[in-house]
Amino acid sequence: FVPWPPSHCGVSYQHISPRSKVDISAACVGALVIMDGKICLEARVALGAVAPTPIRARKTEKLLSGKELTSALLEQAGKLASKESKPISDMRASAQYRRQMVAVLTRRALEEAQKLA
Numbered sequence: 001f002v003p004w005p006p007s008h009c010g011v012s013y014q015h016i017s018p019r020s021k022v023d024i025s026a027a028c029v030g031a032l033v034i035m036d037g038k039i040c041l042e043a044r045v046a047l048g049a050v051a052p053t054p055i056r057a058r059k060t061e062k063l064l065s066g067k068e069l070t071s072a073l074l075e076q077a078g079k080l081a082s083k084e085s086k087p088i089s090d091m092r093a094s095a096q097y098r099r100q101m102v103a104v105l106t107r108r109a110l111e112e113a114q115k116l117a
Helices: 058-064 071-084 095-116
Strands: 009-016 027-036 039-048
Touching (some): 027 095, 039 058
């Protein structure tokens, strides 16, 4: 059973892969926000392909909760999510590239989720 999302909820999934949609992602981010006007009541950020298993960026979620999602805050959230990641280098991407992409993808996912809320 998967419950219906609450009202004023937006979600987004962003990913980077060398060969578009047919390949395993080098980095991916899923975001959910529950908004009350311009204020984020709750945020969830999941990171994939940047740790041994998919992880939640809990510090990033805490940063966003109860605040207005401004461009500056979303940029800060991306940087914090990047620090929470634990990527490795492999044939798909280097650890450094993955960290950079986590910051970008987190910001993009949160922006899109906010627009859909």
